[in-house]
Amino acid sequence: MKKILAAATMALGLGASGLAIAEPLKIGMITTLSGGGAGLGVDTRDGFMLAIKQSGNKDITVVTEDDAQKPELAVQIADKMIQSDNVDLLTGIVWSNLLMAVVPGAVAQDKFYVSTNAAPAALAGAGCNKLYFNAAYQNDNLHEAVGEYANKSYKKMFILAPNYPAGKDSLTGFKRYYKGELAGEVYTKVGQTDYAAEIAQMRASGADGIFVFLPGGMGISFMKQFAQSGVKIPVMGPGFSFSQDVLPAIGDAALGAKASGQWAPDFDTDVSRKFVTDFKAEYNRLPSIYALQAYDAGQLIASAAAKADVKDTEAFRAELLKADIKSPRGKFKFNTNQHPIQDIYLTEVVKKDGVLTNKTVEKIFADHGDAYAKDCKI
Amino acid sequence: MTISLALEQLLNGIQLGVMLFLMSAGLTLIFGVMGLINLAHGSLYMVGAFACAAVAALTGSFWLGLVASLACAAAAGAIVELLVIRRLYDRDHLDQVLATFALILIFSEGTRWLFGSFPLYLDIPPLLQGAVALPGDATYPVYRLAIIAVGALVALGLYLLIGKTRLGMRIRAGESDREMIGALGVDIRTLYTLVFALGSALAGLAGAIVGPLQSVQVGMGEPVLILAFVVIVIGGIGSIKGALIGALLVGITDTLGRLLLPQLLTLFMDPSQAGMIGGAAASMLIYVVMAVILSVKPRGLFPPAHA
Structure with missing residues (x-):
């Protein structure tokens, strides 16, 4: 006991x-x-x-x-x-x-x-x-990766993002690594639903590639309208533009789009x-x-x-x-500024068992930090 | 800037205008006849889009979806009129705004409850897929041309309905003197329900035809609602003709502003800054236009004669 x-x-x-x-x-x-x-x-x-x-x-x-x-x-x-x-x-x-x-x-x-x-x-x-x-x-990271990837085969990119802090970070990040010429740089209203005017500008600009950062519903609207416009320029963007939350609503219009991400469901x-x-x-x-x-x-x-x-x-x-x-x-x-250091990959939208998803293509950056860490004193 | 780009942008402006017309026609009709400010008009637009997407997903036919959207939005409008709106006609505008704002919340949460938070998928019907060639090297989506055609048909239909039919006569009579038409033995309550259902059906139609171009999601109606209010204020509240002209004006101003302002600013500053400032300025442009018009014609372009 x-x-x-x-x-x-x-x-x-x-x-x-x-x-x-x-x-x-x-x-x-x-x-x-x-x-x-x-x-x-x-x-x-x-x-x-x-x-x-x-x-x-x-x-x-x-x-x-x-x-x-x-x-x-x-x-x-x-x-x-x-x-x-x-x-x-x-x-x-x-x-x-x-x-x-x-x-x-x-x-x-x-x-x-x-x-x-x-x-x-x-x-x-x-x-x-x-x-x-x-x-x-850090906001710029995924955009930097697309900029780096675009250097390979695109000479004249048209870039577009919403007019808010992450949109500005996005295009800044893209331009930090992209070395080619810019066919156009456009900021749209946050929550904009109609992109006909911007798509027409893309066609007229003679761009050979398009970079869009449009998270959530904005990206759905853009991709559907772009697919209908008859414009045949390749579209790329950060992972959010073609993430799993929007792919079902975009539908097949997203197939083949290239994006960057720290991860994809097929890892x-x-x-x-x-x-x-x-x-x-x-x-x-x-x-x-x-x-x-x-x-x-x-x-x-x-x-x-x-x-x-x-x-x-x-x-x-x-x-x-x-x-x-x-x-x-x-x-x-x-990193020293308490933001991640990680690998960033190129992904492509594919259809797998009838479900649209992202497939990993290649690694763009290894152990990638961000451009601001050096200014952080903690 | 080439001719084909200008033409394409003009068409884009008209298409946006036509879509706004479908929304604002119902809004202005309801205000004109019943004197009611209906903030929930955007919710009926959302109902139309969701009905179309849900039925299209179920049956595989966009056209059935379109019919469903008209039916659902009209039915939702009629039910809301019978249950809620009917009690608001004699109240002042603040009560109406409060009650219809509550309806927005109810519609939004109800839709989320039924369909979830993720956007629905709705595709363009095969018949209207693809693009047609414009003069120059540009092309234009068939579907957007179809929207312009639908808008033109609706405008014509409304003109005939209001100008040439007995129902239209009663609507006009209701606009000029509500009490008198009731006193003359017209069943004013049924007329109100009919007008409300008609306005709702137009909003539902707008939602359904915009669905394949945009993301069908909860809350999609509110941004359009704000523009629709701008349109009817510019056009003169209560005037269908004003709504048509105002909608085209807003559509074209917004589209061309987004194109031209940043380009204009590149003459003075570097492209990145021009894009940012031009973009911000372009989104203000329609409000500037509204302010200018109201300063010259305080009651809008085509104010109804009686008010």
Whole structure:
């Protein structure tokens, strides 16, 4: 009897010390769950929750709210989450203009922010912050990769992006690596639905290739209209333009389009295959690039939470910096500005078993960081 | 800039204008007859697009989808009129705006609940695929020409309906004096429901024909709704003719502005900056046009005589 009691006490003691390591962590997820960008936010939320679920850490709670893709709403939600929900960490914002509205305030109140997507240049260089991490990329990265790829066979590119911070980062990134001539450079309104005027300009410009960065519904509209226009210039873009959230709605018009990405659903590694299988089992669709990024953000946070208490800012930050995760994209580590260093690939839209998806073609960049890290002093 | 590019852009402008006309015709008709500001008009546009996409996916026929979109939008309009709008005619505009804004939220969340957050797929019917040659080396999509044709037909149809039929006579009578036409024994309640259903069907038609060009998704109606309001304010609230002229004006101004402003600015600055500033300026252009028109003609281009 004594022995049993002793064993029980020991077990309880162990249990208690186990709990001591896994301090409660409250995460506030602000993402776009309504309006035209909702598909991106839904994938962000689902990818993130999959990672949290798989971590098995019962001390992590997530509160989710919809920002409706409106900066002012995102700021209100962030204030509410920090002040009345007492969250320790924020995540989930898809759009750079919303992120710019939320992050400076959040880090000033000593809250961590781990970005699942948006990565404006302003927060990667001199404006970087110890509490701000990005698990996706720096905004310019995927565009830089397409610029590098375009050098191979295109001499006169027409480039187009929406007029907002990520759109400007996009074309800046593209031009940083693209050495050829530009047939045209056009900024469209965010949320624009008709691109007939721009497509006519593309035809008239004599371009031999087209680069578009149009996330969400904008890309769907553009690709459908482009396919109907009779213009036969090859189209390329960053992964978002042809990601899994928009491909079903674009349809066959997307076939053959070249894009860049840190990952594609056909990656031939165990980790990636498991991610795709698990995601499909949970949500009955293929994961998009947003789902992957949020999944990795979730893994990062869970990995840090398993070893450090979020209230101990320095320790938690040190654990996040280690990036001790198995990312479906393969190699993943943080640069000095807490943005990823990773490989970037060229992908092509193909039809596999009747489903449109991205196929990996080749590696464009190995261990690619970003151009702003050198200005970051942390 | 070549002649063919100019011609192509002009057609693009007309096509955008025609699409806006379908939206604003219903909006202005409803305002003209019932004196109601209907913010939920964009939701009926979305209903049309979703009905078309869903039926087309189910049956494989865009044409059945088109019929379904007209039927669904008209039915949704009639139901909304019977349940909600009917109670708003005697209220002031603020109440109407609040109630119809609530309808937007209900329609959006209802659609999300039924179809999910991801955009639906809707393709152009095989008959209208491809492009035709324009003078010069340019081509133009057949489908966009078809939209222009549909818009012209609807404009003609509305002209005949309102100018030459008994229903049209009652609509005109309702526009000039609501109380009197009721006093003369016309069943004003049925007339209101009919007009509302007609306006809704036009919005649904606009949504369905735009569906194959754009992404069919929740919230697709609101950006168009704003433009439609610009159109009817420019045209004179309550005037179908004003809506047609206003829509073409807005469509052409917007399209040509997006083309010409950045090009104009390249004369003064480097192309990258010109693109950014020109793009931003172009998106303001229609509002500038609206402001100028309103400063000269405060009640729009073709204000109805009575109001």
